Amino acid sequence: MALIVQKYGGTSVGTIERIHAVAERVIATRDKGNQLVVVVSAMSGETNRLISLANQIDTRLSLREMDVLVSTGEQTTIALLSMALHAKGADAKSYTGAQIKMLTDSVHSKARIKDIQCGNMQADLAAGNIIVVAGFQGVDEQGNITTLGRGGSDTTAVAMAAALKADECQIYTDVDGVYTTDPRVEPKARKLDRITFEEMLEMASLGSKVLQIRSVEFAGKYNVPLRVLSSFEDGEGVGTLITTEDEEMEQAVISGIAFNRDEAQLTISGVPDKPGVASDILGPVTEANIEIDMIVQNVGEDGTTDFTFTVHRNDYDKALALLEKTGKKLGAKKVKGNDAIVKISLVGVGMRSHAGIASSMFAALAREAINILMISTSEIKISVVVDEKYLELGVRTLHSEFDLDQEAV
């Protein structure tokens, strides 16, 4: 008998009708002889309804109370799904975050899980119950209600799977798996049967929105096999399995191409080079709570340095103003920015053992006359910044260059 954790997001439980459909899918999984823990989000629209109530008052001083408020959303869903399971003849029992108990730190609205006690869950499972768990919520040491922040229900599901040593954690969502790239940009994009945690992390951090980074990190850390599936597909999909690297398995060199349209690039050039210049440049930016993504530094021959970095496009104006100030202070020759750029990244664990991926990538882009503005590499990823008008062409060129529309041999 396998133990499966399934997670259904807000859209999947958005109406009573859909809750019934989820109940049927859950019962079908149970009927194959599995024990089942089901993690659910708030019904779509419910969290926004609650937040808009709070916004009529003033939420700034009340992070603790916001968590008390929004956690009612998942509590409503667990009750309704349990009722739907009962109505179909299944034994089911709901658990709130406090009942689990899902112990977190006390950082309201973005708490981190510290421990899971699983309450009476083992006994309830053994007694034949389907367990229905409120995602997104926990309690701190003092018993205050906390929430895990964006994507928290995915994290709840993975954490439950880790704590219960589940055989698989299935994340039901509105896409049927992880693709080699966004099919809206490259129609030849292919659904991956499997991908490693590391690759998925890179894909997610580069803007692929299928799963939240935290839940993938968590799954990787505790080695919980994670499967992404569609809750709207009829019958039984296989989705994409996210798992550890399997040595026996023929591994594609490149798993996918991620991209990010939300970046802007800033350059300060001709800065007299001396120790500490990097922190002089980036210090004011990070102090303004602007997150920095890529950083590239070149030292010129005249003893000056050129420094380029990227930030979220929303922070571009603010960052540019700060950098101009810094430029004057440091005696830089020039400060410039560009918010019409995108980042395109090749991701694949196979890069570790295959040389020449970077030069193939650059050559392919050059053949299409796509100028590379910035390059950054990690062990399993190569990212380039290009003019935003080249996004689609760049993605399709690389997708084809690395044969991503073909099954790996």
Added chain:
Amino acid sequence: MALIVQKYGGTSVGTIERIHAVAERVIATRDKGNQLVVVVSAMSGETNRLISLANQIDTRLSLREMDVLVSTGEQTTIALLSMALHAKGADAKSYTGAQIKMLTDSVHSKARIKDIQCGNMQADLAAGNIIVVAGFQGVDEQGNITTLGRGGSDTTAVAMAAALKADECQIYTDVDGVYTTDPRVEPKARKLDRITFEEMLEMASLGSKVLQIRSVEFAGKYNVPLRVLSSFEDGEGVGTLITTEDEEMEQAVISGIAFNRDEAQLTISGVPDKPGVASDILGPVTEANIEIDMIVQNVGEDGTTDFTFTVHRNDYDKALALLEKTGKKLGAKKVKGNDAIVKISLVGVGMRSHAGIASSMFAALAREAINILMISTSEIKISVVVDEKYLELGVRTLHSEFDLDQEAV
């Protein structure tokens, strides 16, 4: 420094605007130097919204899950009221039933309170916080969420006041106190400044809807001074204080006149009298889960007995059919019923020490030619059943006979 528990019902917190008004009233009470615990219900309409979601599924098998569902209503209110208090500069902290912890038995939807641990409440009060508590809800020994049933938030407030040894428990509602009788029937009805727990219990059990019986019982048992006030009145009302009998206080003989339109009368006459006849007659009725209110039995001279009782009007047809069956079985001469009756009751602890109240009552009704169909008395109450057309006349006659429109001397 006094410790006050205030309770606000669903209408009082029915909109964000009203929640702000409650917050202002709470802060005004605190500013007089009081410590404050505020118990709130779900926003009016919210519980019905949740129940109608559940009714789209099937609630019959899911009493536990219904409690998980409806308890989100009060949880939403405690968060919003705490936010409103924060927005006005007050320190406030919310508590769910589980956080209190309000320990109950496991009878879902009508649980009874067993113990209150008050969580960190004493420390939070000492630190200057206003405590905002979700009414109506608790947890059982296993940590399952329970609800206390109808009027549960009043019970929560009284229980909190008892546990914290509060100086007063103030129930804010949509009326400004307890009246000598229903002002819609007798416009001269006067608001009482105080009334005893026993009298209030009789008034409540006779249909006066200001407070739920359980909360009055609870307050009486733990001697919690209970005050009924209007949350819609401007400024500071004094409402009605419900308390123990105060010997030093000049006590009116009669405190009020209650009435009940929901009764129906059934009579079985000429039943051969023998031991056990009462249970032969009432047994089938109570077995059908019909609640019996008044019971009167007379033994006639011919060795037969006449037996009259009242039931809720909704149960009249069912009770009459059962009684006709019983009549045949026992060889009764006649079975008859009347569902066009009302019960009018004089209530007052002063009856204990004042003779002649009953005869004054009967004489006053006789002067108006109101025929009494049934009489029943207790230590602090005299009830008569009369034809329903005499309700208004009967209430007004008695109100005037016992000078209830005048302050007690």
